[in-house]
Amino acid sequence: xxxxxxxxxxxxxxxxxxxxxxxxxxxxxxxxxxxxxxxxxxxxxxxxxxxxxxxxxxxxxxxxxxxxxxxxxxxxxxxxxxxxxxxxxxxxxxxxxxxxxxxxxxxxxxxxxxxxxxxxxxxxxxxxxxxxxxxxxxxxxxxxxxxxxxxxxxxxxxxxxxxxxxxxxxxxxxxxxxxxxxxxxxxxxxxxxxxxxxxxxxxxxxxxxxxxxxxxxxxxxxxxxxxxxxxxxxxxxxxxxxxxxxxxxxxxxxxxxxxxxxxxxxxxxxxxxxxxxxxxxxxxxxxxxxxxxxxxxxxxxxxxxxxxxxxxxxxxxxxxxxxxxxxxxxxxxxxxxxxxxxxxxxxxxxxxxxxxxxxxxxxxxxxxxxxxxxxxxxxxxxxxxxxxxxxxxxxxxxxxxxxxxxxxxxxxxxxxxxxxxxxxxxxxxxxxxxxxxxxxxxxxxxxxxxxxxxxxxxxxxxxxxxxxxxxxxxxxxxxxxxxxxxxx
Amino acid sequence: xxxxxxxxxxxxxxxxxxxxxxxxxxxxxxxxxxxxxxxxxxxxxxxxxxxxxxxxxxxxxxxxxxxxxxxxxxxxxxxxxxxxxxxxxxxxxxxxxxxxxxxxxxxxxxxxxxxxxxxxxxxxxxxxxxxxxxxxxxxxxxxxxxxxxxxxxxxxxxxxxxxxxxxxxxxxxxxxxxxxxxxxxxxxxxxxxxxxxxxxxxxxxxxxxxxxxxxxxxxxxxxxxxxxxxxxxxxxxxxxxxxxxxxxxxxxxxxxxxxxxxxxxxxxxxxxxxxxxxxxxxxxxxxxxxxxxxxxxxxxxxxxxxxxxxxxxxxxxxxxxxxxxxxxxxxxxxxxxxxxxxxxxxxxxxxxxxxxxxxxxxxxxxxxxxxxxxxxxxxxxxxxxxxxxxxxxxxxxxxxxxxxxxxxxxxxxxxxxxxxxxxxxxxxxxxxxxxxxxxxxxxxxxxxxxxxxxxxxxxxxxxxxxxxxxxxxxxxxxxxxxxxxxxx
Numbered sequence: 001x002x003x004x005x006x007x008x009x010x011x012x013x014x015x016x017x018x019x020x021x022x023x024x025x026x027x028x029x030x031x032x033x034x035x036x037x038x039x040x041x042x043x044x045x046x047x048x049x050x051x052x053x054x055x056x057x058x059x060x061x062x063x064x065x066x067x068x069x070x071x072x073x074x075x076x077x078x079x080x081x082x083x084x085x086x087x088x089x090x091x092x093x094x095x096x097x098x099x100x101x102x103x104x105x106x107x108x109x110x111x112x113x114x115x116x117x118x119x120x121x122x123x124x125x126x127x128x129x130x131x132x133x134x135x136x137x138x139x140x141x142x143x144x145x146x147x148x149x150x151x152x153x154x155x156x157x158x159x160x161x162x163x164x165x166x167x168x169x170x171x172x173x174x175x176x177x178x179x180x181x182x183x184x185x186x187x188x189x190x191x192x193x194x195x196x197x198x199x200x201x202x203x204x205x206x207x208x209x210x211x212x213x214x215x216x217x218x219x220x221x222x223x224x225x226x227x228x229x230x231x232x233x234x235x236x237x238x239x240x241x242x243x244x245x246x247x248x249x250x251x252x253x254x255x256x257x258x259x260x261x262x263x264x265x266x267x268x269x270x271x272x273x274x275x276x277x278x279x280x281x282x283x284x285x286x287x288x289x290x291x292x293x294x295x296x297x298x299x300x301x302x303x304x305x306x307x308x309x310x311x312x313x314x315x316x317x318x319x320x321x322x323x324x325x326x327x328x329x330x331x332x333x334x335x336x337x338x339x340x341x342x343x344x345x346x347x348x349x350x351x352x353x354x355x356x357x358x359x360x361x362x363x364x365x366x367x368x369x370x371x372x373x374x375x376x377x378x379x380x381x382x383x384x385x386x387x388x389x390x391x392x393x394x395x396x397x398x399x400x401x402x403x404x405x406x407x408x409x410x411x412x413x414x415x416x417x418x419x420x421x422x423x424x425x426x427x428x429x430x431x432x433x434x435x436x437x438x439x440x441x442x443x444x445x446x447x448x449x450x451x452x453x454x455x456x457x458x459x460x461x462x463x464x465x466x467x468x469x470x471x472x473x474x475x476x477x478x479x480x481x482x483x484x485x486x487x488x
Numbered sequence: 489x490x491x492x493x494x495x496x497x498x499x500x501x502x503x504x505x506x507x508x509x510x511x512x513x514x515x516x517x518x519x520x521x522x523x524x525x526x527x528x529x530x531x532x533x534x535x536x537x538x539x540x541x542x543x544x545x546x547x548x549x550x551x552x553x554x555x556x557x558x559x560x561x562x563x564x565x566x567x568x569x570x571x572x573x574x575x576x577x578x579x580x581x582x583x584x585x586x587x588x589x590x591x592x593x594x595x596x597x598x599x600x601x602x603x604x605x606x607x608x609x610x611x612x613x614x615x616x617x618x619x620x621x622x623x624x625x626x627x628x629x630x631x632x633x634x635x636x637x638x639x640x641x642x643x644x645x646x647x648x649x650x651x652x653x654x655x656x657x658x659x660x661x662x663x664x665x666x667x668x669x670x671x672x673x674x675x676x677x678x679x680x681x682x683x684x685x686x687x688x689x690x691x692x693x694x695x696x697x698x699x700x701x702x703x704x705x706x707x708x709x710x711x712x713x714x715x716x717x718x719x720x721x722x723x724x725x726x727x728x729x730x731x732x733x734x735x736x737x738x739x740x741x742x743x744x745x746x747x748x749x750x751x752x753x754x755x756x757x758x759x760x761x762x763x764x765x766x767x768x769x770x771x772x773x774x775x776x777x778x779x780x781x782x783x784x785x786x787x788x789x790x791x792x793x794x795x796x797x798x799x800x801x802x803x804x805x806x807x808x809x810x811x812x813x814x815x816x817x818x819x820x821x822x823x824x825x826x827x828x829x830x831x832x833x834x835x836x837x838x839x840x841x842x843x844x845x846x847x848x849x850x851x852x853x854x855x856x857x858x859x860x861x862x863x864x865x866x867x868x869x870x871x872x873x874x875x876x877x878x879x880x881x882x883x884x885x886x887x888x889x890x891x892x893x894x895x896x897x898x899x900x901x902x903x904x905x906x907x908x909x910x911x912x913x914x915x916x917x918x919x920x921x922x923x924x925x926x927x928x929x930x931x932x933x934x935x936x937x938x939x940x941x942x943x944x945x946x947x948x949x950x951x952x953x954x955x956x957x958x959x960x961x962x963x964x965x966x967x968x969x970x971x972x973x974x975x976x
Contacts, residue, residue, distance in 0.1 A: 035561035036568065036610055037598050045556035045626060052557060068533035069540060073523035074562075074600075074631055074647050075584075080524065096563075097588040098600065101646075102635030103581055110525050112562075112586065112600070122524055138533060143562055143631065147590030158589075159562050 011344065013280040018224040022274065023153075029283050029345050031270065032153045039151035039158030043267065046345070047154075049291035050270050051161065055141065057193045057288070058163060058265060061185045067137045067165060072119050074143075075110040080118040083243040087117065090210020094146040096158070112145040117211060117236070117262055120166045121244030128258060130249050131170055135178070139165040154271030155228070155488050162266030168246060168258040172237075175259035176214075179235040182263040183216040186231035194269065195286035195404040196220045196276045197411055198230060199432070199483055201457030206441050209262075213237035219456045219483065221411040222275035225431040227456045227485035230272045233263035271488070276407055283346025284368055286403055287396040292327045294319060294392055295347045299335050299354040312353050315363070315388055322389040324396070343368060348399050349392065352380070361385045365395065369403060417481065424470050424484070428453035433484045434462070438469035439477025447471050447484070456483040499832065501768040506712040510762065511641075517771050517833050519758065520641045527639035527646030531755065534833065535642075537779035538758055539649065543629065545681045545776070546651060546753060549673045555625045555653060560607050562631075563598040568606040571731040575605065578698020582634040584646070600633040605699060605724070605750055608654045609732030616746060618737050619658055623666070627653040642759030643716070643976050650754030656734060656746040660725075663747035664702075667723040670751040671704040674719035682757065683774035683891040684708045684764045685899055686718060687920070687971055689945030694929050697750075701725035707944045707971065709899040710763035713919040715944045715973035718760045721751035759976070764895055771834025772856055774891055775884040780815045782807060782880055783835045787823050787842040800841050803851070803876055810877040812884070831856060836887050837880065840868070849873045853883065857891060905969065912958050912972070916941035921972045922950070926957035927965025935959050935972070944971040 011028050012020040026032050031047030034040070043051065059069075075098060081088045096112040099105060113119065124136060141163045148158045165182060169175040183200070190196045198218035208215040212234035219227045240246070241257035250256050277284040287293050296319075298305075298312040312328055319326045327347075329338050335352070342350055352364040362385060366378040373379055383391050414431025418424045427433040428451050437443065437455065447470075448454055462480035469476055470484075499516050500508040514520050519535030522528070531539065547557075563586060569576045584600040587593060601607065612624060629651045636646045653670060657663040671688070678684045686706035696703040700722035707715045728734070729745035738744050765772040775781050784807075786793070786800040800816055807814045815835075817826050823840070830838055840852040850873060854866040861867055871879050902919025906912045915921040916939050925931065925943065935958075936942055950968035957964055958972075 033611060033614070035563075036565050036607060037561060037563040040561035040563055041559075042561065042611055043559040045558045048558045049556065051559075068537065070533045070536045071529075071531040071539075071649060073525060073528035073530065074633065075523075075525040075528055077524055093591055095588075095590070096586050096598075098584050099587045100583075100585040100597075102583070102637065109588075110584075119524060123521060123530055126521070145562065149590065161559060 011282060014223060014278060015280055018275075021278070025274065025278065025282055025344070026153050031274070034153070037158075039148045041151075041153050041157045041159070043161070046291055047270055050273065050285070050289050051267055053289045053291070054189070054193065054269060055163075057189055058185070059141075061189065062139050062163075062165065065181060065185065067139045067167075070138050070140055071142065072113075072116050072123065072140055074113055076113050076116075076119045078109045078111050080122065081111055083118065084211045084239055086239070087211035091115070091146070094148075096145045096147055114144055114146045115262070115264070116140065116144075116164055116166065117240050117260075118244070121240040121246060121260070124166075124168050124258070124260075125244045125246040128168060128246055128248050131251055134168060134170045134248060134258065135174060136168040137178075138167065139163055152488075154267055154274070160267050162264050165261070165263045167261045168241075169260070170248065170250065170256070170258065172259050175261050176235055179214070179216060179233050179261045179263070182261070183218070183233035186233065186263070186265055187218050189265075190218055190220065190230060190269075190272075191404065193286065193288045194273055194276075195288075195400055195407060196230070196272060197404060197408040199457060199459055200461070201459040201483065203232075203457055204439070204444070204455045204478075204482065206444055207455060209234045211236060211239050213239065217457050219485070220272050220276050221414065221432060221485075222272070222488065223278060223410075224275075225414050225429075225485070227432065227483075227487040228268070228272050228275060229456070229487065230269055231263070231265040234261060236260045236262060275488075277403060278346070281340075282344030284403070285346035285348065287348045287400050290346065290348055291325065292345070292347045293325045293396055294349040294351055295342045296326060296328045296351045296353065297335065297338050297342075298328070298330060299352060304355040308353060308355060308358055311358055311385075315351070315353070315385060318389040319392055322393055324389075324392050339366075349395060350378075351388070363388060367395070367399060369399070369406065418470065419467070421470055425451045428484055428486055431485070432456070434459075434481040435470035435484055436467040436476035437478070437482055437484075438472055438474040440472075440474070443469060443472050443474075452486050453484045454487055456485050456487060458482045499770060502711060502766060503768055506763075509766070513762065513766065513770055513832070514641050519762075522641070525646075527636045529639075529641050529645045529647070531649070534779055535758055538761065538773070538777050539755055541777045541779070542677070542681065542757060543651075545677055546673070547629075549677065550627050550651075550653065553669060553673065555627045555655075558626045558628055559630065560601075560604050560611065560628055562601055564601050564604075564607045566597045566599050568610065569599055571606065572699050572727055574727075575699035579603070579634070582636075584633045584635055602632055602634045603750070603752070604628065604632075604652055604654065605728050605748075606732070609728040609734060609748070612654075612656050612746070612748075613732045613734040616656060616734055616736050619739055622656060622658045622736060622746065623662065624656040625666075626655065627651055640976075642755055642762070648755050650752050653749070653751045655749045656729075657748070658736065658738065658744070658746065660747050663749050664723055667702070667704060667721050667749045667751070670749070671706070671721035674721065674751070674753055675706050677753075678706055678708065678718060678757075678760075679892065681774065681776045682761055682764075683776075683888055683895060684718070684760060685892060685896040687945060687947055688949070689947040689971065691720075691945055692927070692932070692943045692966075692970065694932055695943060697722045699724060699727055701727065705945050707973070708760050708764050709902065709920060709973075710760070710976065711766060711898075712763075713902050713917075713973070715920065715971075715975040716756070716760050716763065717944070717975065718757055719751075719753040722749060724748045724750060763976075765891060766834070769828075770832030772891070773834035773836065775836045775888050778834065778836055779813065780833070780835045781813045781884055782837040782839055783830045784814060784816045784839045784841065785823065785826050785830075786816070786818060787840060792843040796841060796843060796846055799846055799873075803839070803841070803873060806877040807880055810881055812877075812880050837883060839876070851876060855883075855887060857887070857894065906958065907955070909958055913939045916972055916974055919973070920944070922947075922969040923958035923972055924955040924964035925966070925970055925972075926960055926962040928960075928962070931957060931960050931962075940974050941972045942975055944973050944975060946970045
């Protein structure tokens with residue numbers, strides 16, 4: 001942290017120290033705060049609104065694809081976790097355990113859910129008996145707990161909010177189609193809503209979800225070139241079906257195990273948004289998730305104030321009626337202070353209005369990421385008041401496209417094909433490396449020990465190719481180059 | 489439970505045993521299920537959809553009254569609970585305690601939140617410093633845990649879902665206005681959305697929330713004449729402000745404690761809906777919260793099936809476009825079976841369509857609670873297909889009013905003014921008693937011991953009056969008769 005170089009608003013520049021910038025910005029922009037118990041977070045209204053908007057986008061798509069929401073218990077008997085061997089191995093070190101309830105020690109301790117495959121497996125085994133009961137397509141919005149030794153708000157906290165989808169199907173093919181479908185929904189929401197172009201692909205065996213047969217992931221590139229896993233979709237095969245005895249009579253009256261899937265996206269996505277789009281001046285929010293899409297800043301002194309403010313409020317009403325999320329900043333503070341504040345908070349459009357603008361019947365519109373002049377100040381557009389309510393939605397659409405294009409350019413600029421280990425080591429220091437790998441776990445471990453990079457995914461869009469492992473020179477696995485990066 | 493007299497669908501009649509009816513209906517209608525850990529519940533999609541619809545109605549009103557949503561941690565350091573004396577006394581016996589996390593014993597145990605006044609008090613003390621920061625108007629949608637020895641799905645479970653509003657204000661008057669405003673929102677939602685006419689009033693001191701100065705409640709009457717507390721709003725005075733040092737500089741630069749409020753409504757409301765409206769045939773859902781408002785049942789055999797089904801689907805699309813939540817029941821089962829099933833599930837309107845109706849271009853509409861003929865079967869209305877999409881929304885509006893009127897008549901019919909203790913004891917066995925009370929806790933205790941009835945509230949709409957205590961004959965307190973009842 002270099003206090004001397006902080007911006008006017010007290011945030012270390014991103015270009016200088018990403019970690020300090022992130023931590024300070026989260027507090028300063030009032031997105032979140034630390035909770036009293038170690039590793040817990042408080043999501044403040046400005047941050048929570050982003051989550052609500054993201055929830056609405058996801059939930060609509062879940063329902064459109066035939067899913068219904070439900071609620072499963074927070075507490076799971078400890079013995080349940082042990083029924084699926086890989087699952088317990090993966091989650092045991094992260095569990096929070098309730099040993100006392102109602103003033104007494106419990107006979108069997110209860111685990112606070114780290115994820116709900118086990119308890120949902122138990123319920124599905126009760127509910128499913130015939131092929132007529134399938135598929136079961138359920139999602140739950142809830143909170144889960146995974147003990148974190150090095151918590152980081154949004155990215156890694158002991159408790160986080162998410163959705164977990166859990167489905168059961170008669171066949172492998174149906175379950176795989178579901179796994180891919182939801183993976184597609186995550187990619188679409190990341191791109192079309194959060195303006196983050198993801199690298200889509202399958203996880204290598206070491207990086208799979210504990211208990212999954214196949215795991216698919218979307219990986220975003222953050223401003224420091226690191227990867228952030230932002231949503232995963234798992235084909236669980238019959239692992240949980242066998243552990244929880246989820247069977248059905250098929251059409252020929254034979255007893256079969258179902259095939260299950262699970263998929264989740266969490267409040268981590270807020271971290272992805274901060275780290276994928278932010279800059280030295282603060283947050284840069286994608287318009288479709290911005291709690292405030294356009295802030296109106298009335299400017300004027302003395303007698304003029306009233307008239308300017310009245311007109312500002314009228315314009316705000318017009319914008320609201322046009323479906324724009326607006327806010328009028330009528331604080332008694334300098335324009336400069338207010339401009340900086342809304343830049344820090346990442347509001348896409350700032351609409352300024354002073355006494356002269358009132359006379360001319362126009363406003364000035366500044367874009368958070370638009371053109372800047374030689375002094376680094378936003379170039380402002382003049383928009384007639386009469387056109388504002390129709391122009392702002394268009395400007396927001398264009399803003400989304402620009403932001404996505406910018407993120408895509410950034411990601412592609414920091415992604416490189418590498419064929420020797422020195423180049424690889426350099427590349428994972430700045431971005432994503434596309435490299436051949438032998439597929440052996442011990443070789444992955446060595447790469448991680450030397451470079452801190454891990455395989456992020458076998459990219460879906462990669463060309464078919466083969467070569468020598470970047471590390472050991474053995475023949476490559478996976479039929480293509482895979483993505484390596486340091487990750488959050 | 490009297491299995492012999494169960495209805496076709498296997499549910500004990502309400503008129504015979506309310507408790508068995510409730511427990512069986514919750515499972516049979518697929519509203520909910522028991523979770524594996526004692527006292528926990530699973531809310532199934534059909535029940536959860538009711539909750540989602542209720543959430544949307546509440547959330548819109550919270551936002552319209554200036555509140556924002558946020559998220560606070562599930563885990564609270566145990567020492568926090570102890571800072572407000574009444575609060576810890578009230579909640580200590582119901583706590584679930586996490587003693588181990590990440591494989592280690594914790595230095596300080598963590599309590600799973602039973603409600604969040606304490607942790608929110610701590611956060612507010614960090615966020616509030618000036619009168620300019622007030623009011624703080626925040627709500628949270630989350631889960632809380634209160635250990636239950638005799639759990640009952642929706643009514644009393646170890647974990648439940650709810651919203652908890654928490655606000656901080658500069659003055660007593662502002663905080664009281666907020667407390668009353670949210671109390672009014674609950675009453676409005678219960679009446680205008682859930683079709684339950686509530687008795688609104690203030691709790692007597694013994695029944696206040698642990699830590700509150702004043703508690704306001706809405707109490708619904710269930711089909712067995714018992715009361716169900718369905719939503720509460722608390723003025724907390726400066727109790728939590730003092731316990732958590734929530735202070736602000738007022739306009740004259742003096743340090744003051746804030747005044748806080750909290751208010752909550754939970755998944756218990758689903759229990760209220762079941763118990764306020766249900767009948768021997770099953771659920772009766774209020775149209776504004778019904779997951780399915782109208783079910784279309786195509787009837788026909790052989791060659792006719794296809795044509796009837798096609799037309800049914802077209803009508804369903806038209807209804808959907810008119811904003812109606814519809815479902816087409818195309819199961820290969822007898823009309824009788826399907827009719828009973830949707831009656832059990834409480835769907836307001838059933839729309840039947842057979843080959844002859846197809847020719848006549850009309851449908852038959854049966855109301856779940858409309859007129860019945862001498863055999864107890866619903867009288868069906870004939871509605872031309874061309875008018876269906878405009879008529880159904882009107883029918884649903886009328887249905888809501890009818891249901892509310894029915895519940896009001898039921899409640900008023902089982903509410904009586906009583907002036908002697910024998911009449912009182914009889915009255916609380918069937919409904920609500922309006923009686924004078926001296927206001928002494930020991931006298932309340934005696935009434936409870938003798939009759940199982942407790943004071944539900946000092947009704948807001950009661951006439952000013954005074955008299956002798958129904959139990960001890962001493963002069964009455966509260967300036968009016970108060971409501972006594974047995975309660976869930």
